[in-house]
Amino acid sequence: MKNLTALILSAVLILGYQATEAQSKRKRDKMYPAYSTPKPNKGDRFLQTQWWLGFRAGASLTEANPIRRFSGFSPINYDQELTEKTYSGFELPGGHAGIEITFYHRGFSFSLQPNYRRQRFSYYNEFTWDDAENGDNQLDLKYDQDHQLDYIEIPFFVKYDLTRGNLRPFIQIGGYYARLANANKAVEITGTDYASGDAGPFNTENVVIGAKDLFIKTSVGVAGGVGVSYDFWNMRLVLDATYRYGMNNITNAKNRYSKNELAGIGDALDDVEMRNISFGLGFLFPLRFINKQFDAN
Amino acid sequence: MKNKLNAYIAFILIMTALLSSCDISDNEIAPDASFFRIYDNDLFQASFIPIDVKQTGDGGYLILGATRLDDSDFLGVYLLKADENGQFVSEQNLSSQFVHPVNSLIEFEDKFYFVAMEATSLQAHLFTLNSAGQLTDTAAIGGNVYYPLYAAADENSIILHSYDNGDKRSVLSLVSTLGQVMNQIDFSIGAGDEVEAPIIEHFTRTGRQLPFSAGKMDNGLYFFNGFYNYTMSLVFTNFSSEDPNGVTQGQHDNGGISAVSHIAGNNFAIARFNYGDNYILPKVELNVTGTTSSFDLAGNSFPELVPDAPVVVKKMSIDGKDISLYGSHTKAGKIILMAYGASSGELLGTKHLGYANPFEIAGFNATEDNGLIVAGATSVADRFTRICLFKLTEDELVELVN
Numbered sequence: 001m002k003n004l005t006a007l008i009l010s011a012v013l014i015l016g017y018q019a020t021e022a023q024s025k026r027k028r029d030k031m032y033p034a035y036s037t038p039k040p041n042k043g044d045r046f047l048q049t050q051w052w053l054g055f056r057a058g059a060s061l062t063e064a065n066p067i068r069r070f071s072g073f074s075p076i077n078y079d080q081e082l083t084e085k086t087y088s089g090f091e092l093p094g095g096h097a098g099i100e101i102t103f104y105h106r107g108f109s110f111s112l113q114p115n116y117r118r119q120r121f122s123y124y125n126e127f128t129w130d131d132a133e134n135g136d137n138q139l140d141l142k143y144d145q146d147h148q149l150d151y152i153e154i155p156f157f158v159k160y161d162l163t164r165g166n167l168r169p170f171i172q173i174g175g176y177y178a179r180l181a182n183a184n185k186a187v188e189i190t191g192t193d194y195a196s197g198d199a200g201p202f203n204t205e206n207v208v209i210g211a212k213d214l215f216i217k218t219s220v221g222v223a224g225g226v227g228v229s230y231d232f233w234n235m236r237l238v239l240d241a242t243y244r245y246g247m248n249n250i251t252n253a254k255n256r257y258s259k260n261e262l263a264g265i266g267d268a269l270d271d272v273e274m275r276n277i278s279f280g281l282g283f284l285f286p287l288r289f290i291n292k293q294f295d296a297n
Numbered sequence: 298m299k300n301k302l303n304a305y306i307a308f309i310l311i312m313t314a315l316l317s318s319c320d321i322s323d324n325e326i327a328p329d330a331s332f333f334r335i336y337d338n339d340l341f342q343a344s345f346i347p348i349d350v351k352q353t354g355d356g357g358y359l360i361l362g363a364t365r366l367d368d369s370d371f372l373g374v375y376l377l378k379a380d381e382n383g384q385f386v387s388e389q390n391l392s393s394q395f396v397h398p399v400n401s402l403i404e405f406e407d408k409f410y411f412v413a414m415e416a417t418s419l420q421a422h423l424f425t426l427n428s429a430g431q432l433t434d435t436a437a438i439g440g441n442v443y444y445p446l447y448a449a450a451d452e453n454s455i456i457l458h459s460y461d462n463g464d465k466r467s468v469l470s471l472v473s474t475l476g477q478v479m480n481q482i483d484f485s486i487g488a489g490d491e492v493e494a495p496i497i498e499h500f501t502r503t504g505r506q507l508p509f510s511a512g513k514m515d516n517g518l519y520f521f522n523g524f525y526n527y528t529m530s531l532v533f534t535n536f537s538s539e540d541p542n543g544v545t546q547g548q549h550d551n552g553g554i555s556a557v558s559h560i561a562g563n564n565f566a567i568a569r570f571n572y573g574d575n576y577i578l579p580k581v582e583l584n585v586t587g588t589t590s591s592f593d594l595a596g597n598s599f600p601e602l603v604p605d606a607p608v609v610v611k612k613m614s615i616d617g618k619d620i621s622l623y624g625s626h627t628k629a630g631k632i633i634l635m636a637y638g639a640s641s642g643e644l645l646g647t648k649h650l651g652y653a654n655p656f657e658i659a660g661f662n663a664t665e666d667n668g669l670i671v672a673g674a675t676s677v678a679d680r681f682t683r684i685c686l687f688k689l690t691e692d693e694l695v696e697l698v699n
Binding site: 072073074075076077078080127128129130131132134137138139141195216217218220248249251252253254256257258260261262263264265266268 | 341
């Protein structure tokens with residue numbers, strides 16, 4: 001998964017660079033006067049300073065990184081490590097949608113991108129109970145638990161445009177502050193009950209519970225990424241990929257056991273930090289120098 | 298440009314304020330303050346029955362329990378030691394020579410005591426454990442004490458309720474911590490094998506677990522909840538008369554008192570059962586010098602409890618208030634705690650423990666950090682009976698009574 005991410009990020013960078021190189025070799029349709037020359041006029045106010053406003057949306061993949069392990073089971077005759085959860089990694093798709101307000105000045109952009117974000121992660125535990133004297137007495141169980149967390153997030157990025165054409169690859173770094181809006185948890189129990197006389201697997205219906213009390217309200221972290229923007233007509237199309245590195249434990253330590261409706265199956269949330277890869281698509285509109293014909297001048 | 302710079306500085310300051318006031322910095326709790334543990338054994342046939350839990354001198358927990366024995370009709374004695382975070386430390390299955398550990402671990406100074414029965418002679422034995430919960434001594438209780446039913450603390454001695462199946466009598470004894478009987482009195486349960494049958498089924502767990510109990514009032518009067526005159530009765534005695542001072546009668550083993558805690562004077566916090574129904578009486582004045590019927594005590598009906606529910610009630614101090622804390626379990630498979638004002642009898646709050654699997658209560662006790670430790674049984678994967686512990690914080694208890 002990490003290799004795939006690196007590949008995607010590299011591809012975005014290379015594409016952006018090649019496209020920019022190509023632009024510099026051909027004469028383009030003029031959209032903004034400021035972009036109409038290969039070498040922009042340094043005194044052009046539009047080029048130097050601009051506000052952009054628009055909306056953006058995209059998909060994301062999340063990984064929960066356990067920093068401290070917990071379990072409701074305290075084994076008597078087997079290793080505690082067997083109770084540890086196996087996390088899914090960047091597998092379950094999430095999404096986000098919101099607006100973007102960006103202030104551009106001399107190649108640098110300061111961007112606020114409030115959004116509603118859904119992040120998902122999962123883990124599973126496996127347990128076996130057996131009988132050394134009677135091989136038919138065996139039960140294998142697997143608890144799959146899927147978490148869906150909805151945040152209202154306020155990320156702030158500083159972007160730097162690597163070129164100055166219509167097609168602009170950029171890099172961005174920043175941070176985010178998010179408030180939990182909702183959280184759900186679903187568990188599916190599958191297994192094999194050899195003692196029942198039928199060694200076929202079984203699975204139970206998914207149980208979905210509200211899990212808002214299991215997580216604290218706040219999530220913060222740093223973020224960095226790459227992207228490319230393309231200006232056409234009177235708008236800017238932005239494609240970016242961003243890696244978010246959560247810097248706090250999002251599990252509510254005080255409610256780990258007391259508010260967990262799945263504690264009875266031995267579940268106790270680990271202390272986890274979030275890692276997230278987001279792919280976004282944005283449409284931005286310039287707020288300055290637009291006349292009634294929506295031509296920047 | 299300067300205005301914009303100011304706007305960004307303001308934004309950063311607002312973000313900083315949000316971060317500093319958020320719940321991140323407050324998201325800490327000591328691992329020993331709150332936990333839930335299921336003590337799992339991966340053996341298919343393993344089964345454990347919790348009886349009581351006490352906090353030990355090292356901050357850990359000692360659980361008294363029972364297990365099924367292949368070579369006895371009675372349950373074996375099982376001890377489990379957990380650390381201060383509730384993590385399993387050690388277990389001890391006593392030899393099948395000793396069976397049927399009775400309710401409650403008793404703590405005197407830095408030692409713990411419990412009573413069990415010798416498997417062949419059926420004589421009661423007193424077991425002594427050190428502050429770390431390690432077994433240090435076993436003594437046969439003298440004075441022909443057989444079939445122990447319930448043990449309770451009385452200053453520096455033990456109030457022991459037992460059954461004499463030879464003469465079919467309920468026995469109440471005062472036992473020293475060395476196992477010597479200092480005082481004893483017995484009362485007839487009535488003639489005929491039919492009266493005795495529920496008691497024997499209680500021992501072999503082939504029938505219902507009956508709510509035997511014992512204690513002492515602040516006026517020096519002792520009481521036990523057991524069989525007297527054909528019924529499950531709450532019997533008051535001063536050890537000096539062959540007849541009880543007072544009796545609150547039940548209806549054979551179909552009705553009677555299911556839990557009792559003395560408050561003050563003749564006031565008690567009790568629970569009663571009647572043909573499966575359950576009633577809570579957080580403050581009731583009992584006639585301790587006459588004969589009455591538990592049926593006439595009425596009380597608050599609790600249909601959510603399992604039929605003839607096991608109930609534990611203890612007098613506790615929570616948030617500066619004298620509380621009668623009831624514990625039982627519901628038909629939905631949850632443990633329920635109910636806090637009543639000891640003097641007012643007013644219900645202050647309830648709390649449910651346990652989700653997903655069915656849970657049953659065994660016992661609870663206060664902890665050094667003013668929290669509560671609750672021992673129960675749960676059925677892992679709906680079939681494997683395991684001991685579990687809930688550790689509640691002081692804040693959770695304060696919330697319960699406010």
